Amino acid sequence: MNGEHKRFISEEDEELKRIREKKMKELLKKQERKQKMDVEPAHVTDSNFNEIVNKNSLVLIDFWAEWCAPCRMVAPIIEELAREYTGKVLVGRLNVDENSETAERFQIFSIPTLLLMKNGEEVDRIVGLVPKSHIEGRFKKYLE
Numbered sequence: 338m339n340g341e342h343k344r345f346i347s348e349e350d351e352e353l354k355r356i357r358e359k360k361m362k363e364l365l366k367k368q369e370r371k372q373k374m375d376v377e378p379a380h381v382t383d384s385n386f387n388e389i390v391n392k393n394s395l396v397l398i399d400f401w402a403e404w405c406a407p408c409r410m411v412a413p414i415i416e417e418l419a420r421e422y423t424g425k426v427l428v429g430r431l432n433v434d435e436n437s438e439t440a441e442r443f444q445i446f447s448i449p450t451l452l453l454m455k456n457g458e459e460v461d462r463i464v465g466l467v468p469k470s471h472i473e474g475r476f477k478k479y480l481e
Contacts, residue, residue, distance in 0.1 A: 379429035
């Protein structure tokens with residue numbers, strides 16, 4: 338092999354290396370976006386409620402029901418918050434028709450009701466349909 342041919346192969350190897358690195362970065366970014374999209378609110382029930390609120394320092398729980406129109410309207414906001422605050426706030430949803438014990442325990446009389454729990458204790462409550470910015474403003478003061 339002559340020197341010119343070796344240089345060409347070397348340049349080709351470098352180009353392949355750059356292409357591989359670029360592709361790997363793209364794949365990692367795509368995977369990160371997919372993981373963020375996969376994050377959904379936790380399914381909270383009477384049986385796992387205590388474990389969830391005691392295991393996580395800050396928890397936002399949406400008390401809702403299938404038949405409730407305002408609950409359906411707040412659901413996309415709750416899903417966004419679950420994605421955006423992954424690792425900072427555990428966001429969950431509790432269906433009051435299927436989990437009446439917990440709803441009664443916290444005297445949930447209107448839905449949607451959002452409970453904010455810090456270290457296992459209720460620290461705030463939002464009743465009714467409110468904008469995302471209102472919800473964020475209420476729990477941001479509890480972020481450590």
